[in-house]
Amino acid sequence: MRSDAKENYLHLLATARAVVSEEGANASMRDIARKAGMGPATLFRHFPTRDALLDTLLRSSLEALTQKADAFESASSADEALVAWLREAVGFVRIYSGVVTLMANALSDPGSALHTSCENLRNAGTRLLTRAQVEGMADRNMTGSDMFALIGALGWIGDQASYSERSEYLFDVIASAILTHRPSRDAQVNERAGR
Incomplete structure (x- = not known):
């Protein structure tokens, strides 16, 4: 994984952890992407489901x-x-x-x-x-x-x-x-x- 892709991955994961801790397991994937400052396509590329x-x-x-x-x-x-x-x-x-x-x-x-x-x-x-x-x-x-x-x-x-x-x-x-x-x-x- 390229360093920028790895950085995006780790940032998405940290954001997802915070959002899921706050909103629960049903937190919106789109909200996670938005709060990470990335598009949904980037999130779904790393985590398809x-x-x-x-x-x-x-x-x-x-x-x-x-x-x-x-x-x-x-x-x-x-x-x-x-x-x-x-x-x-x-x-x-x-x-x-x-x-x-x-x-x-x-x-x-x-x-x-x-x-x-x-x-x-x-x-x-x-x-x-x-x-x-x-x-x-x-x-x-x-x-x-x-x-x-x-x-x-x-x-x-x-x-x-x-x-x-x-x-x-x-x-x-x-x-x-x-x-x-x-x-x-x-x-x-x-x-x-x-x-």
Whole structure:
């Protein structure tokens, strides 16, 4: 890639990241091009579809989350690894409004540019869940797909102004429901207070 083309590509990507962070995964491709100070043809030359653009934007984050699952798996107990990774995953889906629907659709569409990254992410989370289940620390009926759905739900809750204050509490409720031996936040607070 020529240096000017690479510069345009990186500028488009930085602009797209800012626009998608602000407006969500359904941000207009034309708005991205306009805000980057380029014509739509330049954007579409680099990213022929919205999925191609979003795959490029999200792939590094999805791969980082997948790698974090590996790191948590080897560095933490099964229950701590699962909760730490869940927290990271929920934090990620809160960054981009609408990304949960996009990821869910990508999982069911092997032709999607995002399919492989999303599948790898779900598999990484499933490994953490399975490890916790094998060690008797997590609900044996839960599947990786269930957990993926809960991540999406918790991300959505954090996006809603009326629920955002309670999002940490609700995260704890879900984590306590997944893990069989994890006390609820109320129990932890009472224990610290000596009640």
